Amino acid sequence: MFDADAEPSTEPSTEPPIGTPADAGSWPDPAFETVLRRHLPFLAPGEEITPELPLRDHGLDSLGTVTLLVELEDAYAVRFRDEALTPRTFRTAGTLWKVLREIA
């Protein structure tokens, strides 16, 4: 189960998270999907965004991560906590959604 770790790891784990966000009914949020899709140049237009979707593999690089962060913060009028600004948060669509839901 994904939750906020005490220490952000310095190396991204190679395994996908176990399980899915607790409240399955709120997935997917159309606004979230729209913003996210814009930052995944390797994702085909018709391809579905699932919670397990690995973001880096679909074209999210470091600059993209920062602009994605800023866009989500603008779109949801929230601010990610510093502790949440880790590679883990941006590992999959699901991990990102989970963190966002906690503050939105």
Next chain:
Amino acid sequence: MSGHGGEHGPGGGGFGLHGWFLRGLGLAEGRPAVQAGTETLTYGQAHQTALTWAGSLCAALGGRPAAVGILAGRSVTGYLGVLAGLYAGAAVVPLNPDFPAARNRAALAAAGAAALIVDDAGAAALAASPVPVPNTLPILNTAPLLETGAVPGSRLVPVRPAEAAEEPAKAAAGDDAYILFTSGSTGRPKGVPITHGGADAYFGHVAERHGIGTGDVVSQTFDLSFDCAIFDLFAAWGGGARLLAVPPGALRDLPGFAAEHGLTTWFSTPGVISLVRRAGGLRAGALPGLRRALFAGEALRAVDAAAWQDAAPGAVVENLYGPTELTITVSGHRWSPGASPALAVNGIVPIGRIHPGHDHLLLGPGGEPVAGEGEGELCVTGPQMTRGYLDPADDRGRFLEHASRRWFRTGDRVRRLPGGELAYLGRMDTQVQVHGLRVELGEIDHAARSCPGVEDAVTVAIDGGDTADLVLFHTGSPTPPRDLADALRGRLPDRMIPRRIHHVEALPANPNGKTDRRTLTRLAEGLAAAGPAGSHGGTVHGLLDRAATAAPDAPAVRDAAGRWTYAELDRHSRLVDAWLARRGIGRGDRVVVQSPGTRELVALYFGIVRRGATFVPINPGTKPFQLRQVLANADPRLVVVPAGTLGPIADAVAAPLLELGAAWEEITHAGPAAPGPGGAAKGAASAAVRPDDVAVLVYTSGSTASPKAVVCPHAQMTFATASIQAVLEYRPDDVVFCRFPISWDYGLYKVLLACLARCEIVLAGEESDLRLLERIRETGATVVPLVPSLAEMLVALAAREPARPASVRMFTNTGAALPRATAMALRAAFPGATVVRQFGQTECKRVSIVPPEREHERPGSVGPPLPGTRVLVLGPDGAPVPPGATGEIVAVGPHVMPGYWRLPELTARTFRRDEAGRARLHTGDYGRLDEDGHLYFEGRRDDMFKRKGIRMSTLEIENAALDVPGVRAAVAVPPGGDRDLALVVIGDAPPHLVLRELARRLEPAKVPARCEVVEELPLTAHGKYARLEVAAMLEGGVR
């Protein structure tokens, strides 16, 4: 007191300095007064224009302005501006558009300027300045560029003939005619007022001595902000002669230019002589029409004066001398081929006799005047002496009270020769003490210049511990230092033989063309840090030795796990050295290391080079597929990699393969304690490391599939480091935040720069990008090297937290041009930080850097060449192209690497030799140099393509796109297949608008057929735009 002419004379008319123009008007109203390019005005026209401008200004200001700034180059508008300012009764404040805007603004404020007259160059400088001219400073509408609204917030004063003044303003002797700014030792320019009375006395002397008349054509070579330009203008005008602007290109064929324009009078700095000589213009009799040749501004060499006399046998050649504070020039020596050479001191032509009406003395070390044939600091008093600096505080120490008179202290050391003429020895600060004995640096320069193969030479003094160390830089043939030292021993006493001798391609010059001794001194210090005296090059680990000795407890390197001081880093590097010795690794062996950016990696770096082996760093992101190829190419004796990489490459290399952690265990636990700095590593049988040994192999990407490594010897690496530091000036209290891998030369050299400056380097990896800004803040980073994509990340992160400033004082950018919008956003987010533009290639490390203090000049330029190096721009035939023309950028100097590892053909094609056997790096990049030798990058060969028959580069289209408001990033995709030229942008402007704006900036053929707006552009591992993938985006349809 001086015999200036009769009823037309200025003294009689009460018009002061501009009375000398009126004298010319009386002699030659219908004849040309000024000419620049094809633009010419007669005395009558110039007079009328100046009256109109003066009248328009006074009408708009409601009275006489106290001072008027002239921000102009050497143009007709500039010359008329000076005259108009004087006609309006103001003091003229000439400013160089190429100087930093901040400096010019300070000058205008200090002088109390009420208005500005600009030409197009001045208007362009105003438009480029990030801080607008204060709205209160009106600008006379004299430049077409002003009409376009290019200078926002300016108040334009219209030129109205109806408001022309009846006659020029009168001037009292004590009124200021000019206010010039000279550099102060504190770095803040000092304002020097020149009165109408002082100028009047000067030009009276000039008229008598030189006899310039209506048949003369007088050169105008000095920038208007240089006091010698005043001579050009009013010496010409006083005689009714034609003032002719000399474009820099004219020096390439001065005989032709002189003949074409009937040039009779030449006035320039002596430095011009070698330029003309090099261009072949100084053959005997080449300048037959010249009647006078005057030189001032710096020391004139006897050989140069003789050469000029040979070229201009009909000319009177004179050496003029004088600081600004004594009104342009205050003494002169008339060259005599028979008599002058014997009078030369250290090969320098005497400065002659002080002008009539003045007195001088030589101040000895005890503060008393020196009598007879002695030496001392030249002090002068008389009508040409300034009344004092604008800021009276600057007067301190510059004036002498003696015998009830006030004298100006020139700061120059002068000797009185038999016969009474004066000879220049040097500045007060070009004499140093070596072991208690006085050494005149100029004497060493002179001796060096007389050695075979030496073109020019400058000696500086650096702190050598117990005394000053003499360091000689010379251009010309790369004579081995030992041979040059031997040659000098035949000419100089032992204590004057420089301890260090460096051959360089060029001596760095400051904006007014004089040798930049400050930069040379810093370069000397940097080179000294790398190696012991008597060597001609340093070693990379020499930098660490020096830092560990001088600042053992200063923080050296910090990573996520912690930090080491220089003593600790040094100790660990010696443990690595001892470990390598135990493993049988010796001189010339390659050691491949793939590691994230850690303290241990830095210790491995220094330890491997200390051993004399070659460090081969590999990017942590390199996958086994590519790593295997690198290993096959590098042929290492030892390989150290992360755990996950061991398996996939185990069969690819015969040498021992170690995991990082295991290697570090061996390094830190297996051996005896390493000795401290200065001792040899135990068991080290190999000879000391030589500067031309290879320190590092840097693998770079190329257009071919196989890996390619640049061979980087100690000598080139330490030279490049010292030269970069001479420009950037990292300080011991700096914290350098390095986000880039050490496997890339950017990161590789940041370690060395930090070491040279003895400051701390923080190693950050990609994983911390989201917290980049936070990390920068918490580490107290003061210097942040960037590429454009990193800059954008920073700007985006900073926008989330605008109220929290960071400590960054300098950003350096390389890799690709930083869009102006990004640079401005950076400066807004980090107030007070400078953004340094640079250009370079691993093959020579760096080609050019814009010095931080000149940040806002020449937007679009990537700066002057690295100090001590030269940049050429060559055409397809291999010959240099004229300034402004595009060609291949070629770098020459001690920073050029010897070649690629085991790739002889590619090496021979890229690193070619000139006729003298010197290495030239053909960068494959294209660009141009401007008249002052500043470089502009235009693109790579592969960025160039043809469309509709016209050659263009993706870069010029992208640069134009970045200039469109709302566009934040742009990639141009050349035509391919059946796809026409297209543009992909990130930004707020819709495609049709972008194309329309491009059509306004580019020739029609260069406007793309199609524009797509996207949210993101793919990047390469180094943060540059991945062009092939952008092209693919267009093929596949853009999301």
